[in-house]
Amino acid sequence: MSARRTFILSWMGALIWFPSISQTSVKTVIAEKGDGIYSLLRKQGMNPVRHYGHFVDLNQDNLRDSMHLYEGREYIIPQVPADTIAIEESVAKKATEIKTVSNILSDDIFGKDYASTEIKSNKLQGAVYYLISGHGGPDPGAIEKYEGKIIAEDEYAYDITLRLAKELISHGAKTYIIIRDPNDGIRDQRVLEIDRDEVAYPNEEIPLNQLLRLKQRVDIVNKLYLENSGKYQRLIVTHVDSRSRGQNIDVFFYHHENSKNGKRLAESIHETFLKKYRQYQPNRNYEGTFADRSGLYLVKNTLPAMAYIEIGNIKNKKDQKRILDPDNRQALAKWISEGVLLDFDNGN
Known part of the structure; x- marks a missing residue:
């Protein structure tokens, strides 16, 4: 065999072997008892909020209800640059x-x-969203005892609102978080510690009187709405309800009876929830509805088209599973954001 031919064969052999050297192995882990998506990602040294969506995309056929891990099953971990x-x-x-x-x-x-x-996309570029979580400041809303500890409505509504804000921002939206806590941030615990230091945007003390508290929120949103005149603007209120302990409720959506855009927003989010339940819980009837509730103070008096969302009943044991599990709170925020994206697509 000539030296030239030997060189060519050797060079081709190098080409054949090169791809196998450059292949990147897929990292997987086994879910242990008590693991959720957040805790699993955190064990891998990853930011669970940032990588939650990618993890779900990679493992969607191996999740229960699109959000829960199966103990003992293997899950793909998103690839992240070392630094x-x-x-x-x-x-x-x-x-x-x-x-x-x-x-x-x-x-x-x-x-x-x-x-x-x-920033994942610019799908919501040019859109402005105002997010209000229920209660806050001197008013924690309804309280309930859970495993010997006290939990309050406002902490869970606020946590879901923060998660929703991140989802909207990740698609390019300008987002105002109207009720704000300077030190809580997103929390992954089941029991969220109660405090009373929330303020109203940008840094206003929240009144104790209910009417003054609601009026303050209306005034802030309406002022911002006028400042952003001409832009695509929507208001989303998240609220955790308090009913009898035996009453299990699904997520409900309200809008103003005379607001065509508000109705479309509420309907788009409701439609997204229906789709998710059909996909992930086909044997369970989803009974959440969207309807006009024009008598609610925030619905009646705010200028932007809006959706008012009741997340669940804090006193009901089944609803507590939806509210207290941080993975569930993330899923709720994700589903709401997908409904918001649907509304924006339909409105443009």
Whole structure:
């Protein structure tokens, strides 16, 4: 065999073997008892808020109800550059106000661990959203005892609202979080500690009187609405209900009877929930509805088209599973955001 031919064969052999050297192995882990998506990702040293969606996409056929892990099953872990976690932590520590770092926005309102929000798309570019969580400040809403500890409505509505805000921001929306807590951020515990230090945007003390408290929120939203005149604007209120302990309720959506855009927003989110339940819980009837509730103060007096969302009954044991599990709270925020995206697509 000539030297030239030997060289060619050797070179071709190198080409044949090169791809196998460059292949990246897929990392998987086995879910242990008590693991949720958040805790599993955190064990891998990853930011669970940032990588939650990617994890679900990779493992959607191996999840119960699109959000729960099966103990003992193997799950694919999203591939993350080695320095990503360090970068996220650095950005979170240095952030004192919203600022852009490449395709990452950072805001301390989400807490030290989750300050960074990756911009995934510009699907909501130009849209403005006002997010109000129920109660807050001197009024925690209804309280209930859970495993010997006290839980309150406002803490869970606020946590879901923060998660929703991150989802909307990740698609390019300008988002105002109207009720704000300077030190809570997104929390992954089941029992969220009660405090009374929430303020109204940008930093107003929340009145104890219910009517004054609601009027304050209306005035803030309406002022911002006029400042953003001409833009696509929507208001979303999240509220945890309090009913008799025996009453299990699904997620409900309300709108103003005379608001065509508000009705479409509520209907779009409701339609998304229906689709999710059919997909992930086909044997369970979803009984949540959307309807006009024009008598509610916030529904009646705010200017933007709006959807008022009742998340569940804090006193009911079944609803507590939906509200207290951080993975469930993330799923609720994700589903609401998908309904918001559907509404925006239909409205443009």
